[in-house]
Amino acid sequence: GQLMAGKRGLVMGVANNRSIAWGIAKACASQGAEIALTYQGDALKKRVEPLAADLGTKLVLPCDVTDASSIDAVFETLKKEWGELDFLVHAIAFSDKNELDGRYVDTTEKNFTQSMLISCFSFTALAQRAEKLMPNGGSLLTLTYYGAEKVMPHYNVMGVAKAALEASVRYLAADLGRNNIRVNAISAGPIKTLAAAGIADFRYILRWNEYNSALRRNVSIEDVGGAGLYLLSDMSRGVTGEVHHVDSGYHIQG
Ligand code: 0WD
Helix, strand or coil, X not given: CCCCCCCEEEEECCCCCCCHHHXXXXXXXXXXXXXXXXXXXXXXXXXXXXXXXXXXXXCEEECCCCCHHHHHHHHHHHHHHCCCCCXXXXXXXXXXXXXXXXXXXXXXXXHHHHXXXXXHHHHHHHHHHHHHCCCCCEEEEEEECHHHCCCCCCCHHHHHHHHHHHHHHXXXXXXXXXXXXXXXXXXXXXXXXXXXXXXXXXXXXHHHHHHHCCCCCCCCHHHHHHHHHHHHCHHHCCCCCCEEEECCCHHHXX
16 A cells, blocks of 8 residues: 555655665655655755656755745645645755864854754754644654763754754644644664765764664665654654654664
8 A cells, every 4th residue: 555645745854865864854754755856055956857857756845844835835835835734844954064063162152153053953843834734634644863861972063952852742742733734753763974074983873873773774865764654654653752763773772
C-alpha cells in the first residue's frame, strides 16, 4: 500500500542529495506523497531543482526563514496550488562556524540570537502558517541532536538552540493537538552533511558514535527517512510532542 497517498507536504532544508531533508522527502514520495521543496538562496537553487525533478514536483520555492515575507510567500503559493497541507518538515539550522569550535562560554550575542532565530524560532514561525492550512489536522516534524540533552564537544550554542527547539516541540504539540496537528522531532545521530561539515572534529564524532552506539554503526539519511515517514504518516496518529531518537541507540549508552 501507499502510506502517503493523497498527502501533500512541504519539505524545507534540502541543500543537496546528502541532506537529511532529502532522505525524508524520498521516503515520503516513495509512498505516494506530493512534495514541495524550498531552498535558501540562488546557490542552492541549482542543487535543489534536479532533486525536485526526481520527485516529480514543480513546487520548488525560495525561502530564507530569517525573512518573514519569504515564509509568507511560500504559504501563499501552497494555499493557491494545494489549498490544504498535510505535513511539514523543518530541517534547518545555522550557527557561525567559528562558534562550533572552542568554548560555549565565548558565544557572542549576535550569533546566539541568529542561531536561535534560524534553528529554533523558525519552526514556530512555520507552525503559525501551517496551522492555517491544516483544518483537518496534520503532522509537523523538525530535526534535533543529542547535544540538546548532553554536552557534546563543539556543539555549543547549537546545543542550546536544539534544547529550545525540543521544548518548543512540546509547547506546539500542546497548542495544536486540539486541531489534530501533531508535532514531533527526530533526534538524528551524526551524518556527514553540508551543515555537519561546519562542526569541528566531525569525523571524530562520527567514529565515536559508530564505536559506541548499540548498533555499532552510523545512521544514514534513509534511516532517518524511514522514521520521518512514520511520524508524518497516519501510522503515528497517536504520537505527538515526541523527540524520537534515530541514532543507532547511542543515547541509551552510559
Ligand atoms: O549530523 C547531522 N547532520 C545532524 C543534523 C544530526 C542531528 C540533527 N541534524 C539537523 C540539523 O541541525 C538541521 O536542523 O538536521 C537538520 C538538517 O541538517 P543537515 O541535513 O545535516 O544539513 P544540510 O544538508 O546542510 O541542510 C541544512 C540546511 C542549510 O544548509 P547549509 O549547509 O547551506 O547551511 O538548512 C538550510 C540550508 O539549506 N538553512 C536555511 N534555510 C532557510 N533559511 C537557513 C535559512 N536562514 N539557514 C540554513
